[in-house]
Amino acid sequence: MSSPLKEFNKNWWIEVYNRIIGAIVFIDDCTAESLHWDGGLFNLLQGGAVGVKSLSPFEFGLKEQHKAVFLTQATSNQLQSIKDIVSNSNFTHCILISCASLDVVYLELNEGKDVTDVITSGKAVSEATKELERMLKDAIGKEQYAVEVIYIPLFSITPTNVLFLTPPYHNMYPKYEGRLKPDSNSVDLYSLSHNERSAIRRLAGGLNSLFESLSYKEEIFYMGQLSSLLAGVLENSPVCIARKKTCTTPISLVIIDRTLDLCGVTSHSTESVMDRMIAVLPRFPGHSNEVAVDMTPLCQVTVVSHPDDIQMSPGCVYHANDDSCLQTYDYMINKSQKEVMLDLYNKLSKLDLPKSPGLKTLLKVTPQSVEKLVAVSKGNNEIICNHAGILQQALGVVQMIKSPNRSQFDLVTSLEKQVIENLAASRESTSVLHQLSHLIKSRKDRGLQLENLLALLVHVYSLTGAEVVFNKQHEDQLQETLSVAIFEDHKTLLTNVETGHIVTPEECEQISINIMSDLKTISQMRNNLQRYNSVLKQSENGVGHEYRGVLQQLVDDLVNTERPDLPDLRHRNEGIKDLLRSGLNILTSKKARGAKHPLDNQTVIVFVIGGITADECKQLNRSVITSGIDNNVIIGSTKFVNPVDAMRDVLTL
Structure with missing residues (x-):
């Protein structure tokens, strides 16, 4: 449906x-x-x-x-x-x-x-x-x-029935003229740059049109400074005020700044096939949420091409007009890799292929077994035309699993788990930064890219927050190590360097200083939160610690039938009438009216400014389903994001 x-x-x-x-x-x-x-x-x-x-x-x-x-x-x-x-x-x-x-x-x-x-x-x-x-x-x-x-408000896409993204605003991020924190605590639209102000107004205009089409009248809750500005435009814009006079269906809109929790988007520990594909495959040209699939295995001719020189039109994994492909795409977000592979194998086996090995009962579906089924259709134009969607999805998953980037991804995943264990074991005095400096120095021997290690650094600083004070000597050592590494890898790492400009060691040193400053700011982003200031939690089984993100904690509390206090979630009042009504209520009633709660309305939209991962979407949706509430909870964000993209969004490179 x-x-x-x-x-x-x-x-x-x-x-x-x-x-x-x-x-x-x-x-x-x-x-x-x-x-x-x-x-x-x-x-x-x-x-x-x-x-x-x-x-x-x-x-x-x-x-x-x-x-x-x-x-x-x-x-x-x-x-x-x-x-x-x-x-x-x-x-x-x-x-x-x-x-x-x-x-x-x-x-x-x-x-x-x-x-x-x-x-x-x-x-x-x-x-x-x-x-x-x-x-x-x-x-x-x-x-x-x-x-x-x-x-015509063409600003959103809907990968699944409970998720929407906004491609025109994929570059929108909770930054203030390049800084993670504004100079002043009193931030309004006119303290932003022209482009930042324009992005907020445009996004608010799109959301307003969405709500108008669906006759939604929203109550707004928010966490974060940029979220408060978006909430303000939705509350006070003349077109929004006019729309609320005619719309009748009450909903709750919860807006959150991504910068409050960068762990989820910089983590390599994901069960989602979609996240892995977005991390290791190239993006579809001109797109922010789709991957490019190499289609040469279906060609009868030999194609010689460079990864950055696409001679052949790439494939993709989302096919809006094919219900079978839509189901597989949903699996890529919400199911395990084993289940996705089995789904692809079963669907490919049922294609009318003259040389098909036929449907077999396999204990384990391997990339090779899927590749064999795809290879049978090579050169068969009729089959390729009729079943192009499932063939592209199968090739995409296989290429993700076999990609050289995948081994690097898995290695960073294991390093990330070690870091969490070390942080949990010794929060006061930790040698994590010393270990990361060593990793950066030995990255080429291990086959690691510097950008992946920078993503790991962002993950560590966001994970620890204000709970861990790192050794200054270790931070100084890390900064020096970064300076040398950036100079060595500047051709691939620094994307904004003008053609012909020669990058100097002094410039790389300044970049490393800026990175360390950004990392320290990242660790302070949750300082003003009361309930969600920590994301490193005791494991449910009581052994060790695990990451539980701000988003996850918030949604778990939102769908909790006991309705715990949400002190970090601010509510936009309906206006002066609401304030007067509240004041009158206090004077004339023995008990003041209770605080508003997002679940007071049947539909709740949780919108994240700055990107989200498929794994987060899956976990949040699972929390809603298992909670037993009958409210409709929809997740929205500006884009799908992978660890390297998230790192580039937040660091000054």
Whole structure:
């Protein structure tokens, strides 16, 4: 059964398909990623589009093409690209579909101007529409023309029925002009950079449209400073206030900063096949949540290619139009590797292959046994076309298991477990940093990448929090070791270095100093929390310690029928009326009204700013199911993330 969130996306894509007949479609990367999760390119072509191109200023329409549809997040650069494309083409009919809320686009178009009256009067959407229509009209430059500007909220994808992600905001992170903590405790929107402020407004606009479509009226709870800002926009934006007057279904929205707990996303200890695939396989080009699968095993010709030079279109693992593949994808998140392999083997065995070895009862399904079934379809175009989805998924899982990166991943996993044991054994005086310095020095002998060890460092500092004070001598030694290692590996580690720039040892030393500063900040992120300031907990069996993340602890408490106090979860009041009502209640009642709780509403959405892992989604969903509550709990985040990506999000490299 489809979820309301899946229906939300599907219904809005239908609105797009209704407008593309006879048009050439120009689409940006983030919107293209959303399209992939609805069915992909062929949805546009089968819907009547005469062509599909990237939204680039170097593209244009052919002389005989007179209708264009632009699918865009409507950033300033993209709007300029649209003007260039239209000016260099022969269009007489242009439809601009903004995937960002037009009231936010209006603010960005008028950055630096006083437009308070327009915003508060609710005219921002109509004014933005006029400005964009005028832009299209001027670019067309003909007397006979037709232009249309509409808002369609294409900002989310739904990998499963209880999970949604937001590709346009995959770069959004709880940072303040590059810092993990703002300079001041009093943070508002205007203390952020333009890009950070824009991202919050855009995300709030997308969530507002989601809630409007589903008639949701949210009560907002939050943990973290950036979450409080997003909550504030959702509470006070004129379009959100207008929506709440008509929406009738109460829900709870819980927003959390990822930086409160970086252990979960930097951990290599995961049971999820999806997490391992995201960690060891390359990303699908232009995507933030999909992996690229090497399809050469299905080719009859010999393909010679470099990993960074894709000569052949890669495969992927999500196939929206194949129910069997959707089930397998769900297994990749929620089942063990053994169960996923058995599922793939059974489905491949049932394909109508002339040389198929047939369905056998195996005690253990190996990568080799799955590879043999895939190999039978090599060169069989009919089978490949009819069953492309399951073949791509099978190849993806096999390539993940056999990847050289997998052995490195497993090695870091074992090192991570040793670190936790050492920290738990001697919290006051620990030699963990000394061990990590040694690992960094000997990384090449062990076949380890520096970026994986940096992810392990972030994991350690977030895990210990303020509970462990590391030896200063060990920290100084670590900083010196990092400086040398960064210089040795700077070509692969530092991605923002300009072409031709020669990196010096002094620069690497400064980078290592910045990293150590960031690590110390990471260890302080939970200092203000009362209930969730520690994530290193006694194991349930009483032997040793284990990691129990802030997210996991919070959700466990949320679904606890005894409703323990949640002092760290702040609640956005409904406004002055709510404050007056509360005060009056205190005066006229013997007992003040109890504190609001997220489970007071049937639907609860837990949204994490800064990324989440598939394993976390599985564990949180399992907590909800085993709790026995009948509330609907939906998990949302900005993206799927792996340990290295999480490390790069948080460290200054």
